[in-house]
Amino acid sequence: MSKTLNNLHYFEISKNNQEKLLDDFYVFDEKNPDLDKYIKNTKEIKNILITIRTLQSKKEKPAVIDKYFLELSKIIGKYSNCSEFACFISACDNFIDKAKSEIDLLKKITEKYFAKRVLNEMVPEEWVQAILDTNSSRKKGKCGENKLISILKKQEFKEVFDWDDFSKTDYCVVKFSKKFSLKNVRKNLGIKIKTKKQNKILDLIIKAKDKILLCEAKHLNTGGGAQDGSISELIEILGLREKNGVSYISFLDGKYSNILLGENGHGDKITAQRKEIKKYLTNNPNNYWVNTVGFTRLIADLK
Structure with missing residues (x-):
């Protein structure tokens, strides 16, 4: 010294x-190692949302529709924050965990989502990775x-x-x-x-x-x-x-x-x-x- x-x-x-x-x-420039899991979960969320919307349009019984809301709450989790629906939950001044645990809240947010957003089956890999990239600062x-x-x-x-x-x-x-x-x-x-x-x-x-x-x-x-x-x-x-x-x-x-x-x-x-x-x-x-x-x-x- x-x-x-x-x-x-x-x-x-x-x-x-x-x-x-x-x-x-x-710098975090590599693809997320769990990208496939995020994509899979995003697809699952979209499929259930499409099912709920279809059942609602056919005037299905509420008890039947409620089963799919319950299913939606179950699949929302660790790999959900890159789905458009999870981002919309944040836009509604709420958190994924709260929407997951409160079915009535989940229903209200879902109705807003149907009214305010486009819902389709597309889940491009680059979209999911882009959302992960924006969260890289964490x-x-x-x-x-x-x-x-x-x-x-x-x-x-x-x-x-x-x-x-x-x-x-x-x-x-x-x-x-x-x-x-x-x-x-x-x-x-x-x-x-x-x-x-x-x-x-x-x-x-x-x-x-x-x-x-x-x-x-x-x-x-x-x-x-x-x-x-x-x-x-x-x-x-x-x-x-x-x-x-x-x-x-x-x-x-x-x-x-x-x-x-x-x-x-x-x-x-x-x-x-x-x-x-x-x-x-x-x-x-x-x-x-x-x-x-x-x-x-x-x-x-x-x-």
């Missing part, structure tokens, strides 16, 4: 090395952590899963978990992690011999209310201090990182965020704000 660990140095490296337009850690929750662990492993940091291995391994990384709960981390590392949000759990604990770094990772592509909250969390982490020299890393990747670390204007909000980051980095030399290249260089220098 002979190289500089000056936090402004890694901040400048991050500013001068923007994020890629496409990051493989957040998979990104742990992608940031996995990306950073991958970078750490390339520098021969070992991922560990219990306190014994953490104690005896010079270079390692661990995710916050049941064993590495906030309570246990505070106790075993002698730190406070005093965030405004009570019991805020960070993402990773990195150990490089006698140096400990706690890391929070965010992936943001656009600005907005929720994103502003994420940036505020990262900035707050920069302001944390521990008596025993433990460091905090605020990691941000995605397109918003390029905007935030860029030189262009983008308005008062971005300018204010930049000033806060620079202020906290200056006041807390043990803490770091980095993107992918900045993090990679910091980890390399820890060795």
Whole structure:
């Protein structure tokens, strides 16, 4: 660990090395492995809906039709959220599980569906996959952590899963978990992690011999209310201090990182965020704000 660990140095490296337009850690371009199951379930839902509509047009007895509503409620499940009917349930301010469990609600939504939508037997594969693609953002929750662990492993940091291995391994990384709960981390590392949000759990604990770094990772592509909250969390982490020299890393990747670390204007909000980051980095030399290249260089220098 002979190289500089000056936090402004890694901040400048991050500013001068923007994020890629496409990051493989957040790209889900393969077909869903369960695509056939989604297609099969969508066909089943459509067939029952067509049967119900046909029976209704023939003035069949309600008791007979009710059997098909019961059948519809049974087949709605794990692989239903790509069907047009499931999407319509969401458009009716409801959830699949609720419609599934309440037959009267299911009937009312079905009547609206018959009145407002086209019902046919077509279930094109590409339509179902397209809906799965639009839901791919839900998979990104742990992608940031996995990306950073991958970078750490390339520098021969070992991922560990219990306190014994953490104690005896010079270079390692661990995710916050049941064993590495906030309570246990505070106790075993002698730190406070005093965030405004009570019991805020960070993402990773990195150990490089006698140096400990706690890391929070965010992936943001656009600005907005929720994103502003994420940036505020990262900035707050920069302001944390521990008596025993433990460091905090605020990691941000995605397109918003390029905007935030860029030189262009983008308005008062971005300018204010930049000033806060620079202020906290200056006041807390043990803490770091980095993107992918900045993090990679910091980890390399820890060795």
